[in-house]
Amino acid sequence: MKLRHTVAILLAAGLVVLLHSNAAAQAKLMAGAGKADITPPIGTPLAGYGARGGKPSTGVHDPTEARAVILDNGVERIALVSVDHLGFDHGMVERIRAIASEATHTAPDHIFVMSSHTHSGGGAYLEIFPILAGKYDPKIRAHYEDRAAEAVIIASKSMKPARIAFGSGEAKGLSRFRSAWPPNGPVDPELGVIRVDSVETGKPMAVVMNFAAHPTVLGAKNFEFSADYVGYARRSLEKMLGGDVMAVFANGAQGTISPHPFQGNDDWERSENMGSILAAEVYKAVLMIKPQDAVEIKLTRTPFSIKPQPPPGFPAGVPFPPQYETEVDGISFDNRIAFVTIPGELSSILNFQVKDRGNLLGFEKTFLLGLTNDALGYIITEDEYRHHTYESTISLFGPNFGSFIANEAFQALEKLRPIPKK
Numbered sequence: 125m126k127l128r129h130t131v132a133i134l135l136a137a138g139l140v141v142l143l144h145s146n147a148a149a150q151a152k153l154m155a156g157a158g159k160a161d162i163t164p165p166i167g168t169p170l171a172g173y174g175a176r177g178g179k180p181s182t183g184v185h186d187p188t189e190a191r192a193v194i195l196d197n198g199v200e201r202i203a204l205v206s207v208d209h210l211g212f213d214h215g216m217v218e219r220i221r222a223i224a225s226e227a228t229h230t231a232p233d234h235i236f237v238m239s240s241h242t243h244s245g246g247g248a249y250l251e252i253f254p255i256l257a258g259k260y261d262p263k264i265r266a267h268y269e270d271r272a273a274e275a276v277i278i279a280s281k282s283m284k285p286a287r288i289a290f291g292s293g294e295a296k297g298l299s300r301f302r303s304a305w306p307p308n309g310p311v312d313p314e315l316g317v318i319r320v321d322s323v324e325t326g327k328p329m330a331v332v333m334n335f336a337a338h339p340t341v342l343g344a345k346n347f348e349f350s351a352d353y354v355g356y357a358r359r360s361l362e363k364m365l366g367g368d369v370m371a372v373f374a375n376g377a378q379g380t381i382s383p384h385p386f387q388g389n390d391d392w393e394r395s396e397n398m399g400s401i402l403a404a405e406v407y408k409a410v411l412m413i414k415p416q417d418a419v420e421i422k423l424t425r426t427p428f429s430i431k432p433q434p435p436p437g438f439p440a441g442v443p444f445p446p447q448y449e450t451e452v453d454g455i456s457f458d459n460r461i462a463f464v465t466i467p468g469e470l471s472s473i474l475n476f477q478v479k480d481r482g483n484l485l486g487f488e489k490t491f492l493l494g495l496t497n498d499a500l501g502y503i504i505t506e507d508e509y510r511h512h513t514y515e516s517t518i519s520l521f522g523p524n525f526g527s528f529i530a531n532e533a534f535q536a537l538e539k540l541r542p543i544p545k546k
Contacts, residue, residue, distance in 0.1 A: 152417055154196040155286035155320045157330040157370045158278025162207060162271040163188045163349050164246040169258025171210040171250075172243025173344035178258035185348040185392075186355045188245045190275035191372045193320060193330045194230065194283065200421040202455065203228070203235045203276050204332060206372050208351040209245040209268065210257065211499025212237055214450050214467070216249070216269050223273035228280035233425050235276060236453065236465060238374045239495040242339040244350040252442050285323035288419050290461045292316055292489055293409030295402050299337040301472065302382035305511035309380060310472050312336055312479075316376075316463075316491035317409045328369045331361060333406045334463075334491050336376030336475065337383045341395040353383060356399025357406070364407045371403075375494045377466065377475030379502050379515060424454040424539040426532055433522035435509075444520075450498045452529065454536030462487045462540060464533045467498030471515070473505050474526055478533045485541040492533075503529050 167180040188208035195202050203224065212220070221232035247257035249265040293315040301309035316334030321327060339352035351358075358371035386401065388394035428451065432444040453465040462482050470478075475492055482490025502515035509516045509523040519525060 152198070153286045153288055153419060154283045155288070155329065156194045156279040156281065156283040157192065157320070158275050158280075158282055159189050159191040159370060160271045160275040160278060161187045162190050162209070162246065162268050164248070164264050164267055168261070168264055169247040170244055170347065170349065171247035171257040172245070172340070174255045175344040176347070178247070178254055179347065181349055182347040183349070185350040188242065188349050188351055190272040191370060192275040192279040193332060193372055194228070194276070194279045195288070195320070195419075195421065196283065197419055197421055200423060201230050201234060202421060202423070203230050203279065204238065204372065204374070205235065205272055205276050206238045206240060206374055207268070207272050208242050208354065209239045210241060210243060210247075211239040211495050212268065212272070213250070214498040216265065217497045219269045220273045223270065224276035227273070227277045230276070230280070234423065236493065236496055237272065238493055239499055240339055240351065240354045240373055241375055241378065241469070241495055242350065242352045242354060244342045244346055244348070244352055246349065252444070286329065287321045287323060287415035287417055289319045289321070289413040289415040290317065290457060290489070291319070291409045291413035293405050295335060295405040298384055298398055298402055299381050300384040301380060303380040303508065303515055304513045305508055310476055311381060312377065312472055312475055315406055315409055316489065317406060317413065319410050319413060319415065321415050325367070327367045328365050328410070330370045330372060331365070331406070331410055332372045332374055333357070333361070334374045334376055334493065335402060336378040336381050336472070336492075336494065338378050338381060339383070341383050341385050341398055342391045346391065353385065353395045353399040353402065356396045357402045360400045360403035361406055364403060365410070377470035377472055377492045377494050379469035379471045379494070379504065381472055420458050422456045422459070422540050424536050425451060426453070426536060427451045428532070430521055432520055434520055435516055437517065450500060452532040452536055453497065454540050456487070456540040459542035460488045462490045462537055463493055464490065464536050465493045465496035466503065466529065466533070468495060468500035468503045468529075470494055470529070471502070471504040471508060471526060473508070474503065474530045477530055478537070481534050482537050485537050487537070487542065490537065
């Protein structure tokens, strides 16, 4: 009796292990990609340059889009959606999340909305800054939200077995430190790359590229909608890779970083040249990485409330709320690669501080997703603030805001830190 009892226990234990193994084997990665046109009607003002004076747009040079990638490893399901826009505020992000979550069964706080920061995207979406975005129109604001959510919904309908690969590279010479302080400030040429392959075809279905530089090759004289160099980079990369692949751009810590385009007869040629060179560097990184069937995804989210503190000399009468709600998030893949979301335009000095902290905590690579889930203006160091740089004039939460956000980024990385291997 005892022997039969023991055998029964062992068989049951073996069955549990087998079922667990089968469940793990079935939890292969699923992924989907989708895009939607978010270009508003011609006549809608562009956003980004006060020198435009809120005048109406005159045409569409290339469509401004929302591009989404969904990753589902059987435990966590996340959506990365990039929008060709100056910057969606947190209220817009929350509405996008609500619409997309209901339609795709993705948790709202697992949807990450990343603004490219093109200065040739649609305006009319801000009540408090008409100088930057033109006269406010709630219907236009809702249009951006609806179309961004649609990209996530389209991605969810294209889910298929996938493999994933992570890599990095450099795009030296395409960016420059633009701020008045410090002299010769730091520039980060690093590229972050996520490649998602279709299991069925073995070919890339989506590539996410992370790079820090303002999309301001096109100047204030341009009145046509455009994704700036970002659009050229995506199209060039898609042409290089071939097949049915979608390129997604995620800006980095570009607060004090301008583009440094190469030669061209006008802004359009310079924008195309910069985008093509960036795409070539991403392509090299894409070719060097090997895909894997599954990936562990960990997330952390820190919502917080902060009080606006407009800088000295800021126009009086701007109706800031007494408290503003926003967040900093962290994503890690396989305890090796970390991404930290920044709700605005981070100084490149703080960028290196966050990356160095990730390295100290044991991550192989740490990348920053700028203007993600919010667009709170410039996030700079106290030293930069007190030197009255241009960025300090649109740093809306006081001189300590930069160190506060950097600390939140540190905490996100700490929560996700790799567990030392025995």
